[in-house]
Amino acid sequence: MCAETPDYKDTLNLPKTDFPMRAGLPKREPEWLERWEKMGIYDRLRDKANGRQPFTLHDGPPYANGHLHIGHALNKILKDMVVRSQQMMGRDARYIPGWDCHGLPIEWKIEEKYRSKGKNKDDVDVVEFRQECREFAEGWIDIQRDEFKRLGVTGKWEKPYLTMDYRAERIIAEEFQKFLMTGTLYQGSKPVMWSPVEKTALAEAEIEYHDHKSHTIWVPFKATNGTGDLQGVKVVIWTTTPWTIPSNKAVAYNHTISYGLYEVTGRPEECWARIGDRYLLADALAEDVLAKARLEPTMYRRLRDVSADELGALSLIHPFHGAEGAEGFWDYEVPMIDGDHVTDDAGTGFVHTAPSHGQEDYDAFVARGWMDRMTHNVGEESEFLPHVPFFAGLKVLDHKGKEGKANTAVIDKLVEVGGLLARGRMTHSYPHSWRSKAPVIYRNTPQWFAAIDKEVGDGQDTYGKTIRQRALTSIDQLVKWTPQTGRNRLYSMIEARPDWVLSRQRAWGVPLTCFVKKGALPTDDDFLLRDETVNKRVLEAFEAEGADAWYKHGAKERFLGNDYNPDDWEQVFDILDVWFDSGSTHAFVLRDREDGSEDGLADLYLEGTDQHRGWFHSSMLQACGTRGRAPYRGVLTHGFTLDEKGNKMSKSLGNTVAPEDVTKQYGADILRLWVAQADYTADLRIGPEILKGVADSYRRLRNTMRFMLGALSHFSEADRVDPADMPELERYVLHRLAELDEVVRKGYDAYDFQGVFQQLFNFCTVELSAFYFDIRKDALYCDGDTPRRRAARTVMDILFHRLTTWLAPVLVFTMEDVWLDRFPGEDSSIHLQDIPETPADWRDKALAAKWAKVRRARRAVTAALEVQRTDKVIGASLEAAPVVHIEDAEMLAALKSVNFDDICITSAIQLTGDPAPAEAFRMPEVDGVGVVFEKAEGEKCQRCWKILPDVGRHQHPGTCSRCNEALG
Known part of the structure; x- marks a missing residue:
């Protein structure tokens, strides 16, 4: 700048805002929370929404x-x-x-x-x-x-x-x-998942599955009525719950499975099978079962097929049948039953059936009307009850959920009575209580069902x-x-x-809150007391005293009143x-x-x-x-939350992310932005590096809002321009806003927060910051009170109201900060605003199609200038005056109808339909556009920095005609 040339910096309309670049969310967010609570903002919203x-x-x-x-x-x-x-x-x-x-x-x-x-x-x-x-x-x-x-x-x-x-x-x-x-409502006695540690039944929703090491046993059940080669035959079952063997009441097969009769012809020393023993097994599993019994293939032979009819006709005895000291406890028939749940994927092809300890077992007995054959052998601490021979008092699981003595005692007794063919251990997925993390058992107990x-x-x-x-x-x-x-x-x-x-x-x-009649059976019509008057007394007491009323002294008499004799009824607790x-x-x-x-x-x-x-x-x-x-x-x-590597979070692994830690370091808005950026329908990952990326996205959005606040300084209704009077660029932005409004509303209605945020983020960073704002900075800073500058500021105001309301559901604190910076006041809040309605006539498809061509050509020009900047031929795009060759006549006409030099932020531009020379810059993705670099001619305007031929010829030294006019 010449010594005599004035400094025009103070004459520019530079952005003015106190909105800080650094958010300071961890410190400032609690202040907004206090403000909202003081305002009673939730109730204010209800008042505003009355009638909606x-x-x-x-x-x-x-x-x-x-x-x-x-x-x-x-x-x-x-x-x-x-x-x-x-x-x-x-x-x-x-x-x-x-x-x-x-x-x-x-x-x-x-x-x-x-x-x-x-x-x-x-x-x-x-x-x-x-x-x-x-x-x-x-x-x-x-x-x-x-x-x-x-x-x-x-x-x-x-x-x-x-x-x-x-x-x-x-x-x-x-x-x-x-x-x-x-x-x-009914009371039934059926197997439910029972936690011996917590001493209660559990629902499926209270169960989680973890690996568990179980005993495995292969147990032969001897047939008592087999004839011919089935005389004395043994049906082999396999189970991972030896403790349920004392409660066995049947053995199940599947009529669709191929079964065979296998005879032992030889044996090693350490083997529980005997030469001449005949076993019934599923053919697909026989080799594996007999190998577990330590029998080589040369030590047995398959005699023949066995039909489903033959299996169904067999009657078996329990392995503990006739055991000394059992006092006849297991001296009952064990029938063979057909069941679809039996497979030949694993085991023996036969399923040991204890209806008190398995859902499918129970269902099989219900279907046959055999409810009188249910057992009640195991108590609430998973202990065998006193009436069970040999095992009374022994527990399946101890009070901490560790294995008790029941399984090994049953296995040892089976060995003693010759009732074991093989044994082992296996690790498999097993139900555990999600609270105590201890294994559960299936146990038949009286429970109430719907x-x-x-x-x-x-x-x-x-x-x-x-x-x-x-x-x-x-x-x-x-x-x-x-x-x-x-x-x-x-x-x-x-x-x-x-x-x-x-x-x-x-x-x-x-x-x-119900009563049962003493001495009545659950199947009796009068078993449950159904009386609306009694119910009403209960409800009135609960309203006044809570459910504790049920447990207070004299509750039964109080609720039954004079209508029933309390001695005839039991209160359910x-x-x-x-x-x-x-x-x-x-x-x-x-x-x-x-x-x-x-x-x-x-x-x-x-x-x-x-x-x-x-x-x-x-x-x-x-x-x-x-x-x-x-x-x-x-x-x-x-979905669930995982760490950055996709692993489940665990305190023991040290990979947990506490919300409190994130809000202390970054602020809650960063956590909210993480949610909005992610696909919540799948599992979500979070960790330090992911949060850094989220914080970077936040900063870019914040800078967009800060620029608008600066550009809108002192904007008033007198500055507003009707869309019909705006330049094409502003009308194109309004078209994009109309399109986005539909996207945002549909996205929010579909709860597609990721889709909404991606659209808004791309709009702010690509279409606003890198395109519209970049182009209009010159007019905003350097124009006087021109229609173009007023139109740009009007669009900024429209953008402001839409972006703040579109983003407010996600960035609740930041958008409040942005809103209050422009509209301070005790009753002011972005969260009391609605998303503004968008006029239908903002949409202009023809204009949008034209500006799509303009933007494509601009990409080629800016890329060409970037090469020159990288090579240090120029320092800024205003030093350029490129020649742009356009093959497509429609595109050429579009570019000539707009101020393409302003759009490319150059001091001048020459548009031509002539073929581009070989040295022209071309972008593969922008067909038919060639750019030949030329430097701008003239002097640099000391106010707007454009290089133009007329600089220095006006009243104000060192200015172009536009800046001279702006200075007055």
């Missing part, structure tokens, strides 16, 4: 036990993005957070406290014990509530729903009573007459699944499931499965609360994929039993 179409996301209750993990954060953030996006699209989007408060994990913690003090739970008054459980849950609810709020989750936090609230306990009991009154194939008889038959029919029909006709695979998973589970086990043998929960509690939440949240749902249905249930067998499942069964259909119209499932 409701949208209710029903919160699946987390368990009030322990700090949040990253899976909790994923779940709650997804829910919050759903609620906020629906609200900003014009719905009345309600969110009532809740907690599951009853059940074994809390009870277990209180028992642990007792055990550490040498105190026995059974010595404590049950109401006192329940009060300790309640206080424990209350403490964790307060902690988790603060942790959820820290993630920016909005909702009715001051009035959540709790399954242990008195009214909730009353309604849970009321929902149970509907099963009682419609006849779907019959899912019995007609309910409540007149709510639109979706079917039975719970199963109603559930399957609801799945297909009522519910929208995201992703669709969720439908198949739940459908197959409910299609194949047995009756629902409702009872648990614990103390902390809602009791099964089992508690309801906690899945019944959480499955009932629709009744006391959606149906019962003023801010629930108008029709008692949720628009969405949203949980992890494990809830197909958990909350989605139990809610479906419960509602189908009491309301005749599903409680939800939509179900969304997300």
Whole structure:
């Protein structure tokens, strides 16, 4: 610059904003939380949304036990993005957070406290014990509530729903009573998964599978009625649960399997088989079985095929039949039964059947009407009961879930009586309690069930007459699944499931509020007391005192009143499965609360994929039993959280990521952005490197918003330009906004947050920062009060309102920061805004097609200039005045109709339809465009830095005509 040339920097319209480049989220986010709480923003939204179409996301209750993990954060953030996006699209989007408060994990913690003090739970008054459980849950609810709020989750936090609230306990009991009154409740004695450690039945949803090392035994059952070559034949079974052998009542075969008769012709010294023994085995497994018995192929021969009719005619004896000291305990017939569950994939082709310890075994006996043959040999601590010879008192598992003495004792006795062919050990997948992590057993116990194939008889038959029919029909006709695979998973589970086990043998929960007649059998019509007056007394007491009322002294007399003799009835003290509690939440949240749902249905249930067998499942069964259909119209499932390498997170591996740690280092918005960027329908990975990438995306978005704030400094309505009066570039941006508005709304309606974010991120970084903003910086900074500058600022204002509202459901803190920077005030908040409606006439397909050509040509020019910049021929694109050769006449006309030099940020540009010379720069992906580099001619304008021939010829020294005019 010449000495006499003024410094024009202060004459430029440079961006003015106090919006910081560095977000400082960990420090500033809590301030916004306090602000929102002070504003009562959730209630403000409800007031604003009065009269709108409701949208209710029903919160699946987390368990009030322990700090949040990253899976909790994923779940709650997804829910919050759903609620906020629906609200900003014009719905009345309600969110009532809740907690599951009853059940074994809390009870277990209180028992642990007792055990550490040498105190026995059974010595404590049950109401006192329940009060300790309640206080424990209350403490964790307060902690988790603060942790959820820290993630920016909005909702009715001051009035959540709790399954242990008195009214909730009353309604849970009321929902149970509907099963009682419609006849779907029954007491049955059947095998259920039982935890000896926790001394309670468990539902499938409370089971997880881990590797477990089991004993394996091959046991021959001798036939007593075989004739010919089947006289004295032995049917060999294989099992991994030797402790169930004392409860054997049958041996199953499959008529579709090929069986053979095998005779031992030789034997090694150490072998339990004897020469001349004849064994029945599945042909596909015979060689393997006999090898386990240490018999070489030369030591046995196959005599012949054995038909299914021959097998069905055999009668066997138990291996312990006639054992000295057994006192005839096992002296009964063991029949052969045909069963589809028998395969020749493993074992022997025959299945040892103990109906008290296996579901398929039980089903086989039910089908034959043999319920009188059930055994009750194993107690609640997995101990053999006193009436069982040889094994009384021996446990399958000890109090810590380790192997007891029962298995080895049974095996030793089999060896003693000559009842073993082979033995071994194997590691296989085995059911464990997800709470204690200890193995479980199948055990026949009296439990309370909901019959899912019995007609309910409540007149709510639109979706079917039975719970199963109603559930399957609801799945297909009522519910929208995201992703669709969720439908198949739940459908197959409910299609194949047995009756629902409702009872648990614990103390902390809602009791099964029913009475049974003393001396009556479960099959008797008067076994259960069904009386609405008694039910009403129970419900009134629960409303006032909670479920503790059931356990107080004199409760039975109080509830039965003068209508029944208390001595004739027994009060049931089992508690309801906690899945019944959480499955009932629709009744006391959606149906019962003023801010629930108008029709008692949720628009969405949203949980992890494990809830197909958990909350989605139990809610479906419960509602189908009491309301005749599903409680939800939509179900969304997300995957699990893994570390960066795709491994399951574990404290022992040290690869966990705590939400608290992320918010302390980066802020909650980074965690929310991680959720939005990921495909939640699959498992999600998170770790330090992934979070760094998310933080980088955040910075780029923040810079986009910061640029707009600076450009909009002092913008007023007087500056606004009607779209019809705007330059083509601005109208093209409005067209893109109209397209994006549709994409965003459809994406949010489909809960496709990843799709929405990718579109918005690409728009901000590629179409705005690298294209529109880059082009319009010159006009914004250097123009005077021109129509072009006013149009650009008008578009910036339109962009601002759309981007802040589009991104607010994801970046709740940052968009509030952006909004308040421009619109401060006590009552101001981006979250009180709706996504603005977009005029249909912004769309202009012809203009968009034209500008697609302009942008393609621009790519070739900017790439050509980048080569020159890299080679240090020029320092900036304004030093260039390239010649651009265009083969396509339509493209050439399009470029000539716009200020293509401004669009390419050059000082000049020459457009020609002449063929491009050989030395012209070409891009393979931009056909028909060749760029020949030329330097700009003239002097550099000291204000806008363009190199133009007219610089220095105007009133203001060192300026071009545009800048001279701007200076006045």
